[in-house]
Amino acid sequence: MVSRKGKTNGDAAAAAGAGTMERAVIDRDGLDALIAALQDDGYQVTGPAVRDGAIVPGRLATGADLPMGWTDSQSGGHYRLEQGDPDRMFDYVVGPQSWKASLYPAEQLLFTARRGEHGFTVDEPRIDAPRLAFFGVRPCDLAAIRTLDTVFEGGPFTDTRYQVRREGVFIVAVNCARSADTCFCASMGTGPKAAGGYDLALTEITAEGRTRFLIEAGSERARPILANLPQQPAGAKDVEAAETAVAKAAKAQTRAMVPEVEALLKRNLESPHWDQVGKRCLNCSNCTLVCPTCFCSTVEDRTSLDGHEAERRRRWDSCFTMDFSYVHGGSIRRESSSRYRQWMTHKLATWHDQFGMSGCVGCGRCIAWCPVGIDITEEARAIADSEGRK
């Protein structure tokens, strides 16, 4: 791995152990103070915002921008934001967008080429990425960020564009006290409680009849920020309330990934089930776009009308398109079933070979945002069941 100066490192934070962490209990005004403190430190704070009937990351000017009293209803092919307990702040979970778009924009300029006397020159654009603070990162999405770090920074090549944006991102995680119907992070080992890799982590609890937040520091640089917030000491009861809330969310999860799915899929590359799901899949690419770890891209070349300037852009791509596997003479994956198989086996099986981890963090987005409600956990289970029938 490349060096991660100024960046939270999940393993290091986890290794530091709970003993060295600092915790406190804060109120709503503590959250406001936290956002202001991050801004004073030069961070642009991005956090949950309600837009077009969904919770998406948006810019937070003040703590007052934080949405209150919302919850969500999610299931296969279904997402709806609903009014919840007006006193609760984090009772919704993940929406259609993830932090991926902030670290790895859906479209970015790779270079501009200009015709000159001797051929052309190539200029790399300067990336003026603001210092970002991600506010309200759910444990599954924290795991997804760690996954992208490995993809773009962990191999023999480093994507400098990703690196520039990722460097120094301050992460305020929120542990989940409520799961949606689509969540299966517990079975993926990524949530509903963050295991590290954050600067600060919040858990919404009810203490003395009021909504409050247990806040824990997970990095050195978070300590002074935490120390300056209006707060009360965290008692054993508060810590227990947070544990209970998270445990309840884990228990409420109705979906789970089948165990040992990596080996299961690897021995079922020729299962007839792929044809079955291939018939239902519309190849619309929604699942890959909403997935917080899907990283595939393509490039586009354009020239100005007079031909004096050309540019090369990179944009998100999807393995569900026919062009994706095109080589002279035709695409490799012509069948819908082959493309679904590529996506699912990559997420759950071959990702382990490539990056030493799962490509799926169990966020459930692909289930909710699939127009025909295809459910990755059910497809895996169907393949497991088909083995039993053999």
Added chain:
Amino acid sequence: MDTSLAADPGPEIPPARWSGVDPMMPRPFTVKRVRKELADTFTLELEPADGGGPIRFQPGQFNMLYAYGVGEVPISISSDPDDPSVVAHTTRFVGSVTEALVHTRIGSLIGVRGPFGTHWPVEIAQGEDVAFIAGGIGLAPLRPAIYRVLSERQKYGNVVIFYGARTPEDLLFRKELQSWRSRFDINVHVTVDRATGRWNGRVGFVTQLIRGGGFDRHSSVAFICGPELMMRYSIQKLQEHGLGNDRIFISMERNMKCAVGFCGHCQLGSQFVCKDGPVYRFDNIEDYFSIWEL
């Protein structure tokens, strides 16, 4: 008899030489020479135009070639790996980017990123017989390996080249094939699928040549490059001949948009063909080879 190779050569990734430069940024290279090979195939000889050093590569590696404003495609290096003064690419024009590339003139610039990927590990075949099996344009990516072996000819056993093309007009590097054939220390067998004009040579598929042998089934290493179907049948023939899958090397072709493991397009099962390949020892990907549309 133990037919497996002593040391597992494995797919190797040569150390990337980026010296801080972004791997997605092309370097400008000047076209020094254009050689028309066939009606649709040209060899471009390139030289750095940015004052930087030459590209040092291993046989079988490729570069991403950028045609101004049109696009970028993976093209193998076809020149001598031991002559760093020139880097050559032999390109068949099949679509928009390759068309723009073959239409470049002497003195024009093209963008180059590379070299990328694994190489033909000819060094592990020292002391053994070597078979090069090429179909069509597949001779170009193999040529650097042939140069390497011929430059140290005494270190190898029998050396044989099996080459097939569609028609006599599609035979690449004809003059060179003839000069190799005239040597006493290398066997060159050429065939065409379909004879045209004054062709007196063999007619038939390259796989039919392999039956003729000319290499020891127990101590040979085969390097194959060509269309996937041709490689499939060649492997079958070699297996019938008694060659182990760990002695067969092939080069895979997949769509590539980045060559550094970022874009995902080149995946073949767990493999990123751009960085884990394109050259594979066959036993390492044989399981994937038989799976439909993987």
